[in-house]
Amino acid sequence: MAPILDGIPKDFTNPSQNTPPQPETAEQYSSLSSPLDNRLSQVEIPPCLISPAFTPPSSSGTGSPRGLLEPSDSLSDGETSFRQNLLETLPEVKCEVRARIPMNNGGEIFIHLYSNNIDNKEHLAIVFGELIRSRSLDAPREDDTEWSRMVRGAYSGRLYPGRTVSSSPLPHSDSPATPSSSNQLPLDSIPLVRIHSECYTGETAWSARCDCGEQLDEAARLMALEGAGVVVYLRQEGRGIGLAEKLKAYNLQDLGNDTVTANLLLRHPADARSYGLATAILQDLGLSTIRLLTNNPIKVAAVEGPNKEVKVAERVPMVPLAWKGLKGGVTGKELDEYLKTKINRMGHLLPEPNH
Numbered sequence: 001m002a003p004i005l006d007g008i009p010k011d012f013t014n015p016s017q018n019t020p021p022q023p024e025t026a027e028q029y030s031s032l033s034s035p036l037d038n039r040l041s042q043v044e045i046p047p048c049l050i051s052p053a054f055t056p057p058s059s060s061g062t063g064s065p066r067g068l069l070e071p072s073d074s075l076s077d078g079e080t081s082f083r084q085n086l087l088e089t090l091p092e093v094k095c096e097v098r099a100r101i102p103m104n105n106g107g108e109i110f111i112h113l114y115s116n117n118i119d120n121k122e123h124l125a126i127v128f129g130e131l132i133r134s135r136s137l138d139a140p141r142e143d144d145t146e147w148s149r150m151v152r153g154a155y156s157g158r159l160y161p162g163r164t165v166s167s168s169p170l171p172h173s174d175s176p177a178t179p180s181s182s183n184q185l186p187l188d189s190i191p192l193v194r195i196h197s198e199c200y201t202g203e204t205a206w207s208a209r210c211d212c213g214e215q216l217d218e219a220a221r222l223m224a225l226e227g228a229g230v231v232v233y234l235r236q237e238g239r240g241i242g243l244a245e246k247l248k249a250y251n252l253q254d255l256g257n258d259t260v261t262a263n264l265l266l267r268h269p270a271d272a273r274s275y276g277l278a279t280a281i282l283q284d285l286g287l288s289t290i291r292l293l294t295n296n297p298i299k300v301a302a303v304e305g306p307n308k309e310v311k312v313a314e315r316v317p318m319v320p321l322a323w324k325g326l327k328g329g330v331t332g333k334e335l336d337e338y339l340k341t342k343i344n345r346m347g348h349l350l351p352e353p354n355h
């Protein structure tokens with residue numbers, strides 16, 4: 001693969017790790033991953049994004065290693081700038097707390113907050129349905145009491161005023177209770193999963209530059225319909241470069257650059273994300289086979305992990321509502337350009353609309 005930015009170390013986003021020899025091509029990759037369709041096998045998947053890998057450090061985006069590039073400086077395609085180092089094992093994750101959230105549409109979710117051994121961010125799993133449970137949350141802990149188990153969310157059924165036993169599945173019943181087999185996800189059901197990267201602008205600040213907020217809503221809608229599913233919400237804002245750098249990238253986009261070039265001009269990779277934490281969280285939730293909601297072929301291969309800790313049985317496309325001719329979604333020139341760059345420069349598997 002050709003170097004991206006002459007003279008800049010490819011692995012500047014994670015300089016402290018030694019990089020083991022990595023496959024460089026889709027062919028070499030095929031021994032690690034099982035592509036879901038023909039287009040997937042044609043995509044050159046950056047080895048750095050195969051789990052397990054570091055999520056970019058929490059300080060990512062706070063400084064450009066060697067300053068801003070001028071557009072006239074050496075700048076080529078973004079693929080080889082994906083460069084992080086692999087771990088030999090998955091990161092360790094621990095669900096610290098789980099809480100029920102009644103939704104404003106009448107539904108209900110269980111938010112799981114995770115800690116891990118590679119960064120200090122609060123990564124989340126938003127769980128639909130009660131049958132998907134966290135092993136690390138439910139496991140007995142030192143000095144556990146019924147009270148501490150209920151407060152951290154390691155209870156079954158519902159909490160109610162006066163409840164004293166964490167494991168009771170029914171109100172006022174003190175019967176023993178890790179979830180019974182009838183309370184587990186049916187063996188033949190493969191849950192929907194969305195691995196979503198944080199996007200303050202699209203999810204909170206009403207941005208029409210991307211469809212991140214819409215994708216989150218659509219994932220929630222589908223999972224609510226099925227009564228089960230998980231959104232793994234990773235705190236890798238701005239494709240891992242952080243909010244400050246993403247905002248600079250927006251200014252560079254307004255100056256005429258696409259999303260990939262804007263990142264490169266800031267001397268960041270086109271995509272600095274990794275998915276090892278997502279793989280570990282799915283494992284903790286007992287999900288070894290999933291249907292993954294995404295258009296991003298890298299995500300599919302990355303989340304499976306080198307040892308196939310998680311198997312993606314099906315990729316479920318996420319087509320923007322506007323591109324399906326439906327109302328209610330994000331629309332506009334910026335969104336179209338954002339999506340076309342994903343298709344043309346990042347290999348996303350999304351058919352362009354006819355309009």
Ligand SMILES: Nc1nc2c(ncn2[C@@H]2O[C@H](COP(=O)(O)OP(=O)(O)OP(=O)(O)O)[C@@H](O)[C@H]2O)c(=O)[nH]1
Nearest residue numbers: 196197198199210236237238239249259294295296
């Ligand atoms: N650097 C940068 N990041 C952006 C921009 N627009 C959105 N993002 C970030 O892109 C990420 C979107 O990630 P995801 O929703 O997981 O989507 P994806 O990997 O692109 O692919 P899908 O799974 O198909 O949606 C979030 O972290 C956003 O903050 C941009 O213009 N520049």
